[in-house]
Amino acid sequence: MFHSVRSLNSLGKMAALVRRIITTAKAPAAIGPYSQAVVVDRTVFVSGQLGMDPANGQLVAGGVQAQTRQALVNLGEILKAAGCGYGNVFSTNFPARAAYQVAALPRGGLVEIEAVAVLGPLNDTS
Template sequence: MKKIISSTKAPAAIGPYSQAILVNGVLYISGQIPLDAASGKLVEGIEKATHQVMKNLEAILLEAGMSFTNVVKASIFLKNMDDFAAMNDIYASYLDPDHYPARETVQVSCLPKNVDIEISMIAHQL
């Protein structure tokens, strides 16, 4: 059975998609950008933006009764690969080193709302 997961602590979808879908214990989280759900404003600068994206992802995980420990796969999209080191340090600070997920990071030419970063995740109920 498919269940839509939605958190008011993460930005509402800006298109025809759900924040996340839970199917058979697997949570598929749509790409999150650095949009602050409370203010509705974009957060700028790769460090602050990465923190905001991770907070958005965490809110959705918590809504599904999970945490970053449940994440098995992450996809990171950067507008500029020169931001990799700063993003990577912040990303890692949210994760348990004993439970790092599989991941890829790619540079893209453009992201929604022209942001610098977007991250999607797949998590599994333990």
């Protein structure tokens, strides 16, 4: 079911939302043109995390379990930098998601771009 939500100011116009970039040295730096996380209004969008040690930027040794553990630690540090934690992550009524197949894209595509859009004007803060 689709619900339309609008926040109107006193002039009856759509109110601007605030966007804040989240960065912490306690998680690996982004290795591409993206942020570790972005907060829009009250929603935190965390970029996918790998099992990398933030101190040296290398994948941790120990296979899939060790890398999964480190990825969760990295995610937790970013959530903490945003002012929340794992308790703020959806556990029911899951949000939309994107999933990729790294080996190949549908129909032989060479690029995949993901976006999350928010209706209404945005104001950036630092």
